[in-house]
Amino acid sequence: MRWRPLPAVLSVLVAIVAIASVIGVRSAARAENGVVAAVKSGGPRYGLSTVGLSFPFAAAIAKGFSDAAARAGATAIVLDAKGDVQKQANDIDDLIAQHVAGIAVMPLDSVVAQGWVARAQRGGVPIAAVAALVGNPRTRKVEDVYPGLVALASQDEVAAGRAAGTLAARLLPAGRPARIAVIEGAAGFPEVEQRARGFRQALDAAGARYAIVAAQPGNWTSEGGEAACQNILAAQPGIDLFYSEADDMVIGCARAVRAAGSPARLIGVGGSKLAIASIKAGAVDGTVCFKPEALGALAFQALHEDGGPRFRTYPIPAVTRASVDACVGQW
The missing domain is CATH 3.40.50.2300 (Response regulator)
Structure with a gap:
């Protein structure tokens, strides 16, 4: 049989990593209104609407976005959609009403998200997508960034x-x-x-x-x-x-x-x-x-900087036991 049990020490290590991940996510999402703010610098405010901080991948994107904002002297406002498309729509409306400097969204529904882009445009707020495209995923190529988006930061x-x-x-x-x-x-x-x-x-x-x-x-x-x-x-x-x-x-x-x-x-x-x-x-x-923290940083940079490529990505190699050291886990 191909599978063999994890060594005892590694099993303990894996358990610690899992517990730490859960604690980190729960701490990030503990606010009742689902808002997590980065260090406030008094600079411009940028919003990130996540699919849900209970997903470790989404939490890592939020970390990359918040860290990039802090380095730029800006404030990140992270909103947790909790897997609810209607809540995500409301969150984006709230960010537009606050006149933030830009919005990054991890769309729960890529087709529904087309309407969010239109609303952000009407409100004069730049909007970028992160981790998933906006538009019909069956017909739109990932590098064909949806009209109205400043950028898409994603894997292909x-x-x-x-x-x-x-x-x-x-x-x-x-x-x-x-x-x-x-x-x-x-x-x-x-x-x-x-x-x-x-x-x-x-x-x-x-x-x-x-x-x-x-x-x-x-x-x-x-x-x-x-x-x-x-x-x-x-x-x-x-x-x-x-x-x-x-x-x-x-x-x-x-x-x-x-x-x-x-x-x-x-x-x-x-x-x-x-x-x-x-x-x-x-x-x-x-x-x-994948490198979700890098995605969060790319999304922030697209909103904070003028110009640059509309589709932003990074290499995504497949790894096996022989090559796994080349992949540093970010979530």
Whole structure:
């Protein structure tokens, strides 16, 4: 069996990292109104509307945004949408009413977000998107930044899926079609379709023989990933590879695979600290390295500086145990 237990010391380390992450997120989100302000410098105020600070990736973006604002002598106002599209719309309206110097938004719904851009324009407030595009994700390329946005700071999510698919192609069994299961994020997030599309593109380009025999949402969480993989393995124990569209879900899926005694290979997306530790320990096969703090900083810079590229990104390599040291987890 491919999986082997984490060494005791590493297990303790992973637990400490997880607890520290939860404490940090809870502290950041403790205000009843969902507002977290960076160090107030008396300079211009910039708003960031996040999908939810309970998501470690979103909390890391908020940290990068706030840190960049502090370095520039500005104040960051971080609003927690708590996964609620209507609350996010209200938060953006509040920022526009406050006449902040600029707004960065991690859109919960990329199509609905088109209306938010229009409202910001009418209010004379520059707006940028971060981590997800605005517009129809099925038809708009990531580098084709939605009209009215100052910039989009994001990974190319289709490219991230391709990186995962290229890695998966090397792990599939030879001599027969592979059985693949996809653990998706949550409905409404454009990354769900984009990461799946890129994954299939890479497998097809590699000439892989495969069938995606199951796909279930894991809702971006470790618990959701574990439950989805448990359900799939109960119905189809012969899965060869699980592709989780986020690292939190691949961590949960690894628990389900171990409990079932399955030899299925495991690939995630995101470069989280726990995923990196699990790759080093042999519990996960690989991931795609994201840098959410860098995204937050890029979004702030796009609002604070004049000019520059409208699409802002950074390299997103796939890593395995042999190359994982090149990925420093930021969430």
